[in-house]
Amino acid sequence: MSTTLSPSPRTRISRGKNRAVTDRERLHTFLGEALIAHLGVTVGSGEDAHPVVLPTAYGFDLDGPDEGGSIYLHGSVAAGWLARALERDVCVTITELDGLVAARSGFHHSMNYRSAVVIGRARLVEDPDERERALALVVDQMIPGRWATLRPATRKELAATAVLALPLAEASMKERAEGPVDDPADIEAGVWAGVIPIHRVAGAPVTADDATGPAPEDVVRRAAGLGA
Template identity: 60%
Template sequence: MTSTSTSTGGSPLSPTARTTVTRGRNRAVVDRAALHALLADALVAHLGVVLDGHPLVLSAAYAFDPAGPDRDGTLYLHGSVAARWLRASGAATVCVTVTQLDGLVVGRSAFHHSMNYRSAVVIGLARPVVDPAEKDRALAMVVDHMLPERSATLRASTRKELAATAVLAVSLHEASVKERAGGPGDEPEDVAAGTWGGHIPLRVVAGAPVPDEDARGAVPPDVTARAVRMAPGGPAASRPGAR
């Protein structure tokens, strides 16, 4: 995967020294649209922060807003107010990563086995979201990231629920993206030897929604739509590189 040279708005990717790709530059992407596409496809982010003098990396649900209040857009991370890692992240510099595994690369030698992937690194000062309107919107976006249009069908969050939930915002300005696609980069002599090489595409697919024992009525349209989109052969599952 070679680097692109255009951007669809905002700053180009890798705008600072700490987000500049130094190894595998041929896989670096500078088009900010690639970052947005990856964040739209993925479902889990990993946040790294220093806690009690040592690094800690934990998974988190997230959403993103390309037109958010932070420079070049906002990444929102959701968690419990009781989580020490989330409290430690407030007003601290954090590193957030998102990765989609798109395939296993089968090389003709151990050295040339690899993986096809899309990955993003976002570095920035985490901002605790305290404004009620922004927090409510961010939480709705996290729900809608998992199930588009779901938040509009739900009751309003209670004061107790909002008080128990924390949201962090991180600017999308300092970010980098790398991608790999295709087969192995084998040595000519290994290819000539006739050993098989190629890659195995991978994707995440959804099964049919399973109602809990207290569910009533038909599966709601927003749930059905998400399941259909991610089902084998569905629009998202069939898209090249989709997860």
Template identity: 65%
Template sequence: MSDLPLQPTARTRLGRGRHHAVDDRAALHALLADALVAHIGVVVDGHPVVLPAAYGFDPDGPDDGGSLYLHGSVAARWLRAGAGTDVCVTITELDGLVAARSGFNHSMNYRSAVVIGRARVVEDAVERARALDLIVDQMIAGRSATLRTPTRKELAATIVLAVPLREASLKVSEGDPEDEPEDVAAGVWAGVVPVYRVLGEAVTSADAVGLAVPAHVSARAGGPRDPAPGQ
């Protein structure tokens, strides 16, 4: 699906900031693989609600353009409200604070995706199990393979939604401030303060003392992620 163009509909076609648009679906997949938190916008009782959630994705999933998976408690009204309706999911990674020579030109370096689509409840047991594994592995790659199988009670308490990845847009802002020539000539400092996600060393739970930290956890923990392009 990496050759499917982005922005296939008017709902995801960029208006302002078109020079930041990226039409490479592989770049969208790269952002989805890197980020950790999605924000989902749904309408509940006639008013909009935007909430953060963990997610997973499968570029070759059964939905048009691939599948973005979200999960939560069956008691979560906002998730139930999203089922069978069009939802908006955003994923953003902040890469830098751009200090310009005027307040007007201050900005941020970022990678940001918007996905709009009809959310469906995942009913198939095999797809559901894979979706839940993908959500776990989004946080720590390889973690799901080390865990026990979910119980019937746990599965009954969990709802999984899938959103098609076809309707999506991606914006990337990077580089130095864009100042007016006269502001540059004024001699005021300008530049970028890079922003990194830093993961600390894994801390063993009090009831797991004496057990070695698994290799897949050690590989995820400690040190900043690689700088984004342009930093």
């Protein structure tokens, strides 16, 4: 597996090259930390063709069968976008916001962030063992260890759920983690500038009205970790 990112013209970063991440291991670390992906797919045909971007949970397996490892997405088999996602290349974007950068001019306002883009042809996961592993990875991305505590999925549930896999080979990542970058004249003017840090914080687990007993260890541990 290549240890560098941007192996193709489609994912090669052309603007803001100083923010490009070139170490693939940093991408892997980021995938383990983030929670939400957005899937970009073209639906419709002819003059009616148009892009749709859908938020979704995800999981990933660096040892998956696809080149560079596999990122897994799931959805309803009845979803209109599903067939289209298999006909053309798709784009998956994962972003975490880390801060609001208040500069001395509107032009230089920015955000601190980490963002990854993966482009490729998705495939429908049909092997039963891979499907179950993929669904477990999606659940455990939200709450590590959760899948092992749940009852097995029913045939009806599995029949209603589609799992897509996308190779991680064609990917890029950018990040910004700095203060404002202002023009010297604006700095001399004495206007305040700085960063509002943004951290993802979780509250204590809220037990469902129809649940019994305290929140399990995996849930409590996850909530505590997100609040750290």
